[in-house]
Amino acid sequence: AQRVTQPEKLLSVFKGAPVELKCNYSYSGSPELFWYVQYSRQRLQLLLRHISRESIKGFTADLNKGETSFHLKKPFAQEEDSAMYYCALNGIYNQGGKLIFGQGTELSVKP
Amino acid sequence: DAGVTQSPTHLIKTRGQHVTLRCSPISGHKSVSWYQQVLGQGPQFIFQYYEKEERGRGNFPDRFSARQFPNYSSELNVNALLLGDSALYLCASSTPPGQVNTEAFFGQGTRLTVV
Numbered sequence: 001a002q003r004v005t006q007p008e009k010l011l012s013v014f015k016g017a018p019v020e021l022k023c024n025y026s027y028s029g030s031p032e033l034f035w036y037v038q039y040s041r042q043r044l045q046l047l048l049r050h051i052s053r054e055s056i057k058g059f060t061a062d063l064n065k066g067e068t069s070f071h072l073k074k075p076f077a078q079e080e081d082s083a084m085y086y087c088a089l090n091g092i093y094n095q096g097g098k099l100i101f102g103q104g105t106e107l108s109v110k111p
Numbered sequence: 112d113a114g115v116t117q118s119p120t121h122l123i124k125t126r127g128q129h130v131t132l133r134c135s136p137i138s139g140h141k142s143v144s145w146y147q148q149v150l151g152q153g154p155q156f157i158f159q160y161y162e163k164e165e166r167g168r169g170n171f172p173d174r175f176s177a178r179q180f181p182n183y184s185s186e187l188n189v190n191a192l193l194l195g196d197s198a199l200y201l202c203a204s205s206t207p208p209g210q211v212n213t214e215a216f217f218g219q220g221t222r223l224t225v226v
Binding site: 004006009043044045046049086088098099100101102103104 | 114115144146151152153154155156159166167201203214215216217218219220
């Protein structure tokens, strides 16, 4: 079965501290993985995808197929990073809209 | 570009009633997906439509149905509403399946409350 697990509902850090939001997935094939972010009063939006291997707003995520993980990391958290973060899996390559989401992690960055 | 638009933004219905939610995709996007997001949970996939055909269905009862129109807008219908159907319903549009770096763009959602 396809599943995405985000073990932390809430992660609270101080500004400047490193951040790691955990994501584990269950999928038998080669998944496409994403991180979506929802800032307060805004719509859900794509933050980054594993295929692009890019850094967005200082965030990076590496797909580890051995550990079936796709953790989101940032070396120095900023207050504007406070938001809900969702890890998502697309089991069918380039299908776009068929996403399986984790339950989300709320990141709170304190001044 | 107005992005993905959904209507209405909020809705209150009584148990047993029927509801229709609407979604207009980004211009040029032919694929529309629907998600249900219960409070405290991540979005859960309900349907995907592409070129007016159903391309995928999540684990939802037959009370849930959808369709896509020639202009690629979409409706989600829910019959015989239950209290547990109370949720934020999200619509997402994306470029056609198979394109490189396809991305889902989400609307603001419709907040449905069943009383």
